[in-house]
C-alpha cells in the first residue's frame with residue numbers, strides 16, 4: 001500500500017501530496033521523449049535565417065557584422081510577443097475590473113545555430129554563453145525603471161509547450177512582480193522577519209546537512225530535489241552562497257551553473273528517457289527589494305505527469321515519486 005504524505009513547501013506554503021511507495025516504473029509516466037529532428041525548411045532559428053528570426057538585440061560572435069551567420073548565441077525580439085516595450089504604466093479600473101497595457105519585454109534567446117542540438121548537448125563553454133546572454137539581457141533591461149521583475153523560461157519538447165524544436169529560451173520582463181515570484185517573496189519575507197535569515201541560505205544548510213535530496217554539490221552550485229517537489233524529478237539549481245539576483249552572478253558562478261545544468265539534464269534524460277522539461281529562472285526583483293531574503297534559482301520541471309482536476313481544482317499537486325527517491329536515482 002502506498003502511503004501519502006502532505007508536504008508544505010517551506011518557501012511558498014504550497015501543499016504537495018507525495019507518494020512514499022517504491023519508485024514507480026517509468027512505464028507509469030506519460031513519457032513523450034524529445035526527438036531530434038532534421039531542420040524543417042522553415043525553422044526561423046537556424047543559422048542562415050537571421051532575417052526571419054528578427055534583428056538581433058545581442059549575440060555572441062567572433063567578430064563580423066550583426067544579423068548574419070557566425071554567431072553561437074543570439075537574442076531577438078519574440079515574433080508574437082505577449083509584452084511590448086511601448087505602452088502606459090497606468091492601470092485602468094472599471095468597477096471590479098482592473099487592467100493595464102501589456103507593457104514589458106519578451107525576447108527569445110537562440111541557444112545554438114544548429115537545429116538538432118538541445119541546450120544540454122552543448123559543451124559547457126557554449127552553455128555558459130547562453131547563460132551569459134540571460135545575464136546580459138537582465139542587466140540591460142533593469143536600466144528601464146518601468147520594469148520590476150524578469151523571468152526566463154524554456155520549453156524543451158512539445159509536451160512542455162515548445163512550438164519550435166530548435167533550442168531556445170524566452171525572457172519576459174514585467175512592470176510588476178510576476179505572481180510566482182511574489183508568492184516566493186512573501187514566504188521569504190515571512191522567514192526573514194521571523195528568523196532574521198534568508199530562507200534559501202537556511203534551505204541550503206539544511207539540505208546539505210540532511211543529504212537525502214541532494215543530487216549534485218560542486219563548485220558552489222547545489223542541485224536538489226525540493227522537499228515538496230510538484231512533479232517526479234523536479235530539480236532546483238541554486239548558488240550555495242547568498243545570491244539574490246542572477247544579473248550579479250560572476251562568470252565563475254555561471255560556468256559552474258552551466259556544468260551543473262548539463263550534468264543534471266543528462267541524468268534526467270537517462271532516468272526518464274529524454275523527457276520534455278520546463279526550465280524557469282526566478283531572480284530577485286530588479287530594484288533589490290528581495291536582496292536580504294531571496295536567492296535566484298533555476299527550476300527544472302520534467303513533464304512526465306499530466307495536470308488533472310486535482311491540480312487545477314484544488315491547487316494540490318500529487319507526485320508519485322518522492323524527492324528522496326528521485327535524488328537517489330539521479331545521483332546513481
Ligand SMILES: [Zn+2]
Nearest residue numbers: 043046115166
Ligand atoms: Zn532550427
Ligand SMILES: [Zn+2]
Nearest residue numbers: 198200201242
Ligand atoms: Zn541567502
